[in-house]
Amino acid sequence: xxxxxxxxxxxxxxxxxxxxxxxxxxxxxxxRSWLRCKEYGLDPWSSNFDKADEITLAARRKRYxxxxxxxxxxxxxxxxxxNCNASLADSExxxxxxxxxxxxxxxTLGTYVVERYTGDGNLPLALIEQKPxxxxxxxxxRAVSQNYSGVSAPVEMPDxxxxxxxxxxxxxxxxxxxxxxxxxxxxxxxxxxxxxxTLFSHLASATFFDPILRIAQLAVIVVDQDGMILxxxxxxxxxxxGYESYHYAGQSLAEYLKDRSVLCTLLNTxxxxxGPIEVSFKGNRRRKRLDLHLLRSRTIQLQNGISHHLLxxxxxxxxxxxxxxxxxxxxxxxx
Numbered sequence: 001x002x003x004x005x006x007x008x009x010x011x012x013x014x015x016x017x018x019x020x021x022x023x024x025x026x027x028x029x030x031x032r033s034w035l036r037c038k039e040y041g042l043d044p045w046s047s048n049f050d051k052a053d054e055i056t057l058a059a060r061r062k063r064y065x066x067x068x069x070x071x072x073x074x075x076x077x078x079x080x081x082x083n084c085n086a087s088l089a090d091s092e093x094x095x096x097x098x099x100x101x102x103x104x105x106x107x108t109l110g111t112y113v114v115e116r117y118t119g120d121g122n123l124p125l126a127l128i129e130q131k132p133x134x135x136x137x138x139x140x141x142r143a144v145s146q147n148y149s150g151v152s153a154p155v156e157m158p159d160x161x162x163x164x165x166x167x168x169x170x171x172x173x174x175x176x177x178x179x180x181x182x183x184x185x186x187x188x189x190x191x192x193x194x195x196x197x198t199l200f201s202h203l204a205s206a207t208f209f210d211p212i213l214r215i216a217q218l219a220v221i222v223v224d225q226d227g228m229i230l231x232x233x234x235x236x237x238x239x240x241x242g243y244e245s246y247h248y249a250g251q252s253l254a255e256y257l258k259d260r261s262v263l264c265t266l267l268n269t270x271x272x273x274x275g276p277i278e279v280s281f282k283g284n285r286r287r288k289r290l291d292l293h294l295l296r297s298r299t300i301q302l303q304n305g306i307s308h309h310l311l312x313x314x315x316x317x318x319x320x321x322x323x324x325x326x327x328x329x330x331x332x333x334x335x
Contacts, residue, residue: 001027009138016044029129030139033120037141040116047144050117052110060096064088067162068097070192070199073302074164074184075099077209080298080310081216082177084168089113089152091160093127108167118142122150123165130154130161134178151178155185157192164188176215183211203302205248206230219292219313225299227253227263230308235315239281239290253311256281258289266311269297279313292316 007025014020015034023031037044061068071088078086079099087098093114115124119142126133132153140146150167164185166177187209194202202208206222210231213220219235228249232240243251254260258280269277276293283289292313300308 001025003136003139005137012138012141026139029125029133030120030135033115033125033128034141036115037119042116042119042141044119044142046142049107050111054110056094057096057110060090060094064090064096067157067192069303070194071097071164071188073203073209073300074188074191074212076298076300077212077310078166078180078184080296080300080312081180081212081218081220082166082168082173083296084166084171084173087165087167089123089163089165091127091162093123093163095123095165102169119145121145121148122152122167123163126152126154126163126165132178132182134173136172149173149177151181153178153181153185155189157189174217176217180212180215183215187211200304203304203306206308209308218295219315221253221311221313223253223267223309223311224249225267225307225309227267227309229253236313238315239292239313241284258282266294266297267309269294276314290316 004025011022011024011026014022019038021031021035068088075086075088075097076099079101083101085098085100085102087095087108089095093112095108095111095113098109113121113123115128118124120135120140122133122135125135132151134151136149138146140148148167148169149172150165151173152163152165155162155164164181166173166181191199191202207230209222210233213222213231213233216233217235219233219239221232221236221240222230224230229240229243229251230249232243240253240256252263253266254263257263262279265277266279276295279292279294281290281292292315294311294313296310296312298310300310302308
């Protein structure tokens with residue numbers, strides 16, 4: 001069932017104020033959760049959250065050190081893709097790792113995010129339903145959480161089931177967020193189960209992360225520290241088409257830019273840059289020059305000492321749907 005904020009809000013008001021559950025526009029999982037929240041005596045208007053249990057957090061981070069290390073590059077990719085929070089929780093709903101682009105955000109790290117105390121949400125419902133879950137806006141039982149959008153995916157590890165979570169406290173996550181979360185969980189598991197040699201083999205190529213990039217609707221281009229293209233999703237290939245005909249990291253992003261000198265700006269633009277930056281890409285036989293906005297830029301350091309620089313662009317509505325290589329020369333030194 002597609003989320004309709006107006007209809008869900010109407011159902012929530014009727015349930016909270018009149019104790020009438022109109023499930024016409026509610027997913028069954030949400031309806032069941034609201035009933036449980038009321039049975040718990042949970043106040044829908046409460047705004048309190050548990051403070052972090054620093055002792056338990058330190059103990060579990062020590063216990064889950066290898067899990068966190070394996071998840072680190074995956075979480076960094078997710079934070080860059082969505083510009084919001086990415087976290088890990090264990091089978092008890094205890095959040096032991098959280099990466100965020102926000103300067104201050106500690107609401108869930110070191111706490112139990114379970115339905116009885118926090119109300120429904122992506123993680124509490126994933127714990128109960130034992131399947132990937134998404135919860136948006138007014139589907140949250142507690143009003144304080146109704147500006148949130150979140151997804152969670154269970155990840156079966158040898159010792160227990162863990163949960164990978166993506167939460168945006170301000171905006172609705174894009175439709176593909178849950179699929180990306182599930183794919184990211186698989187990559188996390190691959191990295192965790194890999195021996196040292198296999199781990200470095202996985203991380204030797206940015207194409208390891210293609211399963212999450214290909215689902216993203218924004219244009220994503222991954223380059224190395226010199227601006228050589230490592231991989232791109234389908235939307236990204238619209239502007240760097242033909243790079244795959246070169247060997248890995250064999251073609252520079254500069255070859256696709258109208259102004260080659262912009263590459264230096266792209267590589268040195270931080271995640272916290274204020275506002276989008278307009279970037280002009282060369283045209284080809286099918287389309288004119290393409291002007292995109294750089295939405296996010298982030299350098300990710302991997303365990304093998306390699307760094308990936310992620311560039312996230314929007315695409316205009318009139319962008320072509322298929323890629324055609326522009327007329328390019330071989331890579332030239334951009335230094």
